[in-house]
Amino acid sequence: xxxxxxxxxxxxxxxxxxxxxxxxxxxxxxxxxxxxxxxxxxxxxxxxxxxxxxxxxxxxxxxxxxxxxxxxxxxxxxxxxxxxxxxxxxxxxxxxxxxxxxxxxxxxxxxxxxxxxxxxxxxxxxxxxxxxxxxxxxxxxxxxxxxxxxxxxxxxxxxxxxxxxxxxxxxxxxxxxxxxxxxxxxxxxxxxxxxxxxxxxxxxxxxxxxxxxxxxxxxxxxxxxxxxxxxxxxxxxxxxxxxxxxxxxxxxxxxxxxxxxxxxxxxxxxxxxxxxxxxxxxxxxxxxxxxxxxxxxxxxxxxxxxxxxxxxxxxxxxxxxxxxxxxxxxxxxxxxxxxxxxxxxxxxxxxxxxxxxxxxxxxxxxxxxxxxxxxxxxxxxxxxxxx
Amino acid sequence: xxxxxxxxxxxxxxxxxxxxxxxxxxxxxxxxxxxxxxxxxxxxxxxxxxxxxxxxxxxxxxxxxxxxxxxxxxxxxxxxxxxxxxxxxxxxxxxxxxxxxxxxxxxxxxxxxxxxxxxxxxxxxxxxxxxxxxxxxxxxxxxxxxxxxxxxxxxxxxxxxxxxxxxxxxxxxxxxxxxxxxxxxxxxxxxxxxxxxxxxxxxxxxxxxxxxxxxxxxxxxxxxxxxxxxxxxxxxxxxxxxxxxxxxxxxxxxxxxxxxxxxxxxxxxxxxxxxxxxxxxxxxxxxxxxxxxxxxxxxxxxxxxxxxxxxxxxxxxxxxxxxxxxxxxxxxxxxxxxxxxxxxxxxxxxxxxxxxxxxxxxxxxxxxxxxxxxxxxxxxxxxxxxx
Numbered sequence: 132x133x134x135x136x137x138x139x140x141x142x143x144x145x146x147x148x149x150x151x152x153x154x155x156x157x158x159x160x161x162x163x164x165x166x167x168x169x170x171x172x173x174x175x176x177x178x179x180x181x182x183x184x185x186x187x188x189x190x191x192x193x194x195x196x197x198x199x200x201x202x203x204x205x206x207x208x209x210x211x212x213x214x215x216x217x218x219x220x221x222x223x224x225x226x227x228x229x230x231x232x233x234x235x236x237x238x239x240x241x242x243x244x245x246x247x248x249x250x251x252x253x254x255x256x257x258x259x260x261x262x263x264x265x266x267x268x269x270x271x272x273x274x275x276x277x278x279x280x281x282x283x284x285x286x287x288x289x290x291x292x293x294x295x296x297x298x299x300x301x302x303x304x305x306x307x308x309x310x311x312x313x314x315x316x317x318x319x320x321x322x323x324x325x326x327x328x329x330x331x332x333x334x335x336x337x338x339x340x341x342x343x344x345x346x347x348x349x350x351x352x353x354x355x356x357x358x359x360x361x362x363x364x365x366x367x368x369x370x371x372x373x374x375x376x377x378x379x380x381x382x383x384x385x386x387x388x389x390x391x392x393x394x395x396x397x398x399x400x401x402x403x404x405x406x407x408x409x410x411x412x413x414x415x416x417x418x419x420x421x422x423x424x425x426x427x428x429x430x431x432x433x434x435x436x437x438x439x440x441x442x443x444x445x446x447x448x449x450x451x452x453x454x455x456x457x458x459x460x461x462x463x464x465x466x467x468x469x470x471x472x473x474x475x476x477x478x479x480x481x482x483x484x485x486x487x488x489x490x491x492x493x494x495x496x497x498x499x500x501x502x503x504x505x506x507x508x509x510x511x512x513x514x515x516x517x518x
Numbered sequence: 519x520x521x522x523x524x525x526x527x528x529x530x531x532x533x534x535x536x537x538x539x540x541x542x543x544x545x546x547x548x549x550x551x552x553x554x555x556x557x558x559x560x561x562x563x564x565x566x567x568x569x570x571x572x573x574x575x576x577x578x579x580x581x582x583x584x585x586x587x588x589x590x591x592x593x594x595x596x597x598x599x600x601x602x603x604x605x606x607x608x609x610x611x612x613x614x615x616x617x618x619x620x621x622x623x624x625x626x627x628x629x630x631x632x633x634x635x636x637x638x639x640x641x642x643x644x645x646x647x648x649x650x651x652x653x654x655x656x657x658x659x660x661x662x663x664x665x666x667x668x669x670x671x672x673x674x675x676x677x678x679x680x681x682x683x684x685x686x687x688x689x690x691x692x693x694x695x696x697x698x699x700x701x702x703x704x705x706x707x708x709x710x711x712x713x714x715x716x717x718x719x720x721x722x723x724x725x726x727x728x729x730x731x732x733x734x735x736x737x738x739x740x741x742x743x744x745x746x747x748x749x750x751x752x753x754x755x756x757x758x759x760x761x762x763x764x765x766x767x768x769x770x771x772x773x774x775x776x777x778x779x780x781x782x783x784x785x786x787x788x789x790x791x792x793x794x795x796x797x798x799x800x801x802x803x804x805x806x807x808x809x810x811x812x813x814x815x816x817x818x819x820x821x822x823x824x825x826x827x828x829x830x831x832x833x834x835x836x837x838x839x840x841x842x843x844x845x846x847x848x849x850x851x852x853x854x855x856x857x858x859x860x861x862x863x864x865x866x867x868x869x870x871x872x873x874x875x876x877x878x879x880x881x882x883x884x885x886x887x888x889x890x891x892x893x894x895x896x897x898x899x900x901x902x903x904x905x
Contacts, residue, residue, distance in 0.1 A: 132761070138527075142525040144523055145523070146777075342744065342745070343737060343738065343765055346733075346736075350734050353733060354733065370726075374728075378730055381730065389530075390532065
């Protein structure tokens with residue numbers, strides 16, 4: 132086990148109708164609030180009204196930034212930063228899925244920074260402070276509700292980059308499984324893939340002697356696999372939605388990487404694909420991850436054997452390690468296909484034209500990943516296998 | 519799954535020699551420090567010198583309270599409170615195991631309270647504020663390093679009671695597995711039992727549809743069972759000690775009770791035993807827990823079947839549910855015995871004289887537990903089976 136630090140001060144408020152605590156939760160932070168959300172779905176569901184009722188209840192002055200894109204754009208983030216400055220915003224409230232939360236984090240950090248918020252994503256500056264943030268989550272997927280990370284896209288340069296800081300942990304996040312009842316099937320599927328992918332990035336590690344972290348990761352995978360199918364069969368299954376929601380949070384709230392060298396290469400590759408083609412993150416991950424697995428599993432086949440046996444219950448009898456590992460990878464692909472995720476870039480209308488460029492971008496700061504360090508050629512191979 | 523709140527702001531600093539960050543970690547909180555520790559073991563190990571070196575490095579003024587008992591006493595806590603007041607202490611630093619940490623929490627809360635600190639344990643007052651606390655942990659056991667709970671004993675009235683508050687979460691806890699190399703065998707054993715018992719209290723629940731919380735609990739148990747034996751075989755096995763330490767923290771840092779109705783009856787019973795006989799908490803739990811299990815398992819045999827199969831790998835073939843459940847309970851007892859924990863109160867020189875009194879005390883506020891609500895007679899039965 133490596134040395135590590137664990138720190139996560141976000142307060143999670145989990146349960147049906149917990150949005151009724153929103154006013155009380157925001158109160159300590161101020162009354163000038165920027166409300167950030169996406170399309171109109173929170174208006175259709177009535178959540179928008181519930182949120183405004185809470186904000187009015189504490190006498191808040193509310194400014195709004197709507198229309199956050201599924202891959203939130205720098206231009207939109209900059210709009211939010213402008214509002215924060217001109218309106219002397221004290222608190223940023225994100226209501227929506229991971230992209231809304233990510234945009235809110237970038238806005239909250241950018242509002243208190245003199246330069247361009249993009250600087251944080253390219254290591255030109257470090258976040259020193261941010262406006263306080265709160266969230267009402269409507270989608271089980273990114274884990275953004277309980278961590279200090281965000282991903283934003285520069286649509287002009289076709290770049291998708293991450294920023295992170297302890298200053299952008301949400302002060303609180305409200306998780307009501309009922310708010311996810313109305314999530315459409317395709318977004319539920321993408322969320323399932325996203326959660327599982329977050330686990331993969333931290334589970335497939337060369338770090339040894341980390342039994343607890345491995346079992347925690349397997350716990351999340353087993354929970355998501357089972358409850359993902361239940362939530363797809365019945366979108367209003369409270370416990371299935373609740374289990375997905377909690378699993379999504381734990382997949383990326385700092386529990387899994389304790390003392391573990393994590394990978395994150397597949398996310399790096401997917402970011403390049405969705406930066407150019409604007410596809411859903413989960414769809415990209417479903418396509419690429421099994422191909423990453425096939426490309427790297429021989430680096431430590433034992434880890435993939437453990438994955439196959441513990442997560443997919445592959446019977447090892449009569450198989451050698453490579454066969455067991457490949458059966459586990461195949462089971463992953465079959466599950467993704469069974470729940471309706473795409474298996475090839477071709478299904479999304481993406482051909483091989485930009486493979487070189489994407490691989491180039493992904494490795495602009497050097498090779499990526501740790502389970503196997505991937506150079507440009509590795510990434511071209513993985514993407515070519517994904518066509 | 520029930521509704522819940524999760525909030526845990528403790529920063530965990532985990533790894534070899536991390537005590538060298540102590541000065542830097544304390545700095546933001548002040549320079550007038552009360553150093554709380556137990557017997558002389560931290561002097562023998564050299565840790566005391568390392569801590570003082572760090573405190574001198576930031577120009578701290580240090581007052582000391584040593585001699586914290588294994589079941590920390592109210593009288594000792596009150597000594598610490600007096601020092602805090604007369605010396606204008608700004609920060610309480612606990613260096614030791616769970617009892618030292620617990621004492622430090624009670625001192626930190628009591629120092630800023632006008633009444634008797636015992637009030638917090640009998641619900642006469644609620645903790646509104648506390649001095650900031652930091653810890654350097656030397657023993658994998660109580661989980662006190664990352665929660666807001668403490669247990670103290672009133673030796674005059676023979677009562678052992680808990681207090682809890684978000685105000686007494688440690689600001690940071692330093693966990694260096696190497697500091698646990700010198701823990702004697704019996705304390706290592708008690709720590710193992712203590713960790714497993716914390717999991718049991720949260721795992722054996724009537725709450726349904728909590729697959730993630732159940733698997734997390736099983737993850738901790740499997741990790742402790744395996745690494746406990748490794749640590750006992752070789753006290754200087756870094757990874758075994760690290761895995762025990764991390765498991766101990768996660769057993770009681772708020773991960774397991776999310777949305778779960780927990781039990782805690784066995785801790786209530788054990789507190790009465792050790793309040794009168796001053797035995798080690800882990801020893802008392804090793805004796806009582808399997809007897810609690812036998813007393814209650816029929817309330818939901820399925821949960822005990824799952825426990826037997828997933829944790830102890832009991833083969834269910836040819837057994838009915840009761841037989842599988844009992845085999846799991848028997849495996850628990852066998853493990854405790856194998857690592858050297860006591861199985862009967864008699865081994866500790868305790869006879870049946872005080873059974874009634876202990877059962878009376880345990881139920882003074884009504885029945886205890888939730889998996890099965892235990893009245894006085896239930897507790898007498900469990901204690902009688904433990905003689």
